[in-house]
Amino acid sequence: MPEATSNPAARRLARRTRGFDARVAHAEALLREAAEDHAGRIVQVTSLGVEGMVLTDMVARLRLPVVVATIDTGALHAETLALIDRVRVRYGIEVEVFRPQAQAVLQFVGRHGAQAMRTSVELRRACCALRKLEPMQRLLAGRSAWVSGLRREQGETRSLVPFFALQDDGREKFCPLADWSEADVWEYVRRHDPPTNPLHDHGYPSIGCAPCTRAVSAGEDARAGRWWWEHGEVKECGLHLRPAAVPA
């Protein structure tokens, strides 16, 4: 039972995290069940954002046999990359790191330039396909399930995120934080203190590749800082849309 308080900020937080313990219990139960059902074939795919760190903390705390993996696109902030070591030091867990094919990236940059993603949606998606989707296919190879930190509150494209779903490729995808609010996420951080990206404290609620992420202003959508120059497009890299074909 939350303690009564006369502090207005604490009162507001208590309102926004009402039901928090039940949501944590549900997320943990779902993770446990997923780990049992897919023993040895399940991976948590983290972009090393705060939701990913919450899930990694649960995996470590509950000692679940879930591999933790990330994609180093070659364009991440140093602060993001540093989290790979911080996870190892804190939990004794090795984060598996998948990288794009160096030759394919060199060819793409040579042909279209280092800022190609800013010139058209097609080139931005092609860059995401090379740097994210192709490594993701290797990351998922041999796995029957994956865990993601998607939350419904993160924007229109995520508003219907289910707790679990069977994908077209036959894999099961679990989103234990689907019903969590941003306040829930930070309440979890306050209680369990997982490592987090210092960029979150500088106006970056959602952190992707450095060239495609900016800080947001007060009142802006959490994902407003991702591909902010695009308008009216689905602002997703494709990892969460559906298993996608990757250009050769």
Ligand code: SF4
């Ligand atoms: S987020 Fe930007 S830099 Fe990263 S893969 Fe997509 S287009 Fe390329």
